[in-house]
Amino acid sequence: MSKAFLIAAPWSNSGKTTLTLGVSRWFSNQGYNVQTFKCGPDYIDTIHHGTAARKAAINLDTIMMPAQHMIDVFERYNAASDISIVEGVMGLFDGAVKDEGSSAAIAKMLDIPVILVVNASSMAYTIAPILHGLKTFDPQVKIAGVIFNFVKTESHYAFLKEACDTVGIPSLGYIPPNKEIAIPSRHLGLHIEDLFENVIEKAASHIATHISLPKLLEHTKTYPKIDPKIPVKTTGEKKYRIAVAKDEAFTFTYLENLKWLETIAEIIYFSPIRDQKLPEADGIYLAGGYPELYVEALSANTTMRNQIKQAADRGVKILAECGGMMYLGTTIVNEEGTAYPMAGIFPFHTSMQDKKLSLGYRKVIFKDIEIWGHEFHYSKVSNDDNIPTVARVFSAREKEVATKIYQYQNVYASYIHLYWAALQQPADLCI
Missing domain, CATH: 3.40.50.300 (P-loop containing nucleotide triphosphate hydrolases)
Incomplete structure (x- = not known):
């Protein structure tokens, strides 16, 4: 039992x-x-x-x-x-x-x-x-x-x-x-x-x-104890290779999201802090975490930053959430006011100065996809006034909020931690 x-x-x-x-x-x-x-x-x-x-x-x-x-x-x-x-x-x-x-x-x-x-x-x-x-x-x-x-x-x-x-x-x-x-x-x-x-x-x-x-x-x-081998729905043959960032700076993932990805793709984990080579993959997933605590190491790994920028320029699909989004900006400014260069895919800067909490459930409407997630961060974005959002975002009370979904070629980035494990089919926002 x-x-x-x-x-x-x-x-x-x-x-x-x-x-x-x-x-x-x-x-x-x-x-x-x-x-x-x-x-x-x-x-x-x-x-x-x-x-x-x-x-x-x-x-x-x-x-x-x-x-x-x-x-x-x-x-x-x-x-x-x-x-x-x-x-x-x-x-x-x-x-x-x-x-x-x-x-x-x-x-x-x-x-x-x-x-x-x-x-x-x-x-x-x-x-x-x-x-x-x-x-x-x-x-x-x-x-x-x-x-x-x-x-x-x-x-x-x-x-x-x-x-x-x-x-x-x-x-x-x-x-x-x-x-x-x-x-x-x-x-x-x-x-x-x-x-x-x-x-x-x-x-x-x-x-x-x-x-x-x-x-x-x-x-x-x-x-009562039952057979735990409940079948998990798959989408057939694994057609993709997805590189998932995983180290001290990128840790905030929903396990079911990763399990969902495993049904359609081979997952290769890599460290933006330590690794010198970005795995060859059809997509890259940069989850949230604590990049602000590891800005020196992330910035110092210019080889990885450059390879991720080159992958974005080639049209590789990249999904970045919160800390992952910060990593794709031009700089991260720590609490002391020091700016550290990042991947430079987007022209915005993120800063840990004058911290203010933003949080809440978010419903994202992107093309014909409705997907839910959650926003929780203290940092803020600057220099993004000329970057349009590519989706509409609403709170749990159906009030539209100003949180942006940024796009550069096949790169999508936002402060929102998305939950896609309940999706029935692979979505453009995810892979």
Whole structure:
């Protein structure tokens, strides 16, 4: 039998990610095959999930993905695991529009129970009406238990447990605060990965010391074990070779996108930081990441920059997203104001100075293709006023936004991380 549950919270900063990482690692340490998932478009948490569970994590999203596609993705990976742990996004019912795309919507669609983690550092019995509201707001969302986080004493926990008893939700215990398991800032980049292994192990030990994780499994959904070899649709013979950038600077990919590409193409990975030769390929994919942290190395590799520019001039198809788009510009300006030359395919510059967050779901209308993605960045573009956009872009609320899709010959670049794994046929925007 396999088990599945979703870790959610009433509000952000409750400890969902720390709990997910610690619980995933603990079960992995016990010999379980653990599959982690992340609700929403986040491609950073999935990297850390994969580290914790020792297995690549998968995104689940009801905005970017058609409902049946998302269900199929979950069932395919769940069938091959012993325990599936889904981390929610923001508060339980927080979605792009009302509760659309929320943890609750995904839990309901997948029919899996929710384990709530509550930041109770400043809470006592008043948590009772909050829990009551979460339990009754949508009865189809099954709250199977509560874990209270940042609780220092048994006397404090007594009030919280009484609240659970009043509301009729099982209390699964409490976790005291521990500075050693605090997750570092996500925008520090992958150079914090060497710290994460130690943090995850400490989180696993700390959580298991205070919470009975075998008992937690009793509150999850049980699935009969089935043949995990669910067929993945292919488009026949692999007709393409696609070079995919993969190193410290280019890491933000959706695993299902790469799996989709593998059904139509041979994938060759390369490093714009270290490699001196660009693989021969029909297409190049430059995903997002942290190019601003590696501007010196990227700029210093003039051989690779020149080869990518030459490939663009020859008409090779290139798709660049966010950090990949920055790499194709003329320069990247770091926070100190130093400009580093990049590939020079586009005349614009991107800068990390005067940072301002831009984020949200994006629907892209390109020719006869509708494709969804997500925008998340702090950098800004300059010197692009004379570059037209080749697509219309809308928010989840159907409001047109100014985010541009740039084109040079067969090169397409934008700040948007696209999700194309649900496409039925290969699209010009993707290959």
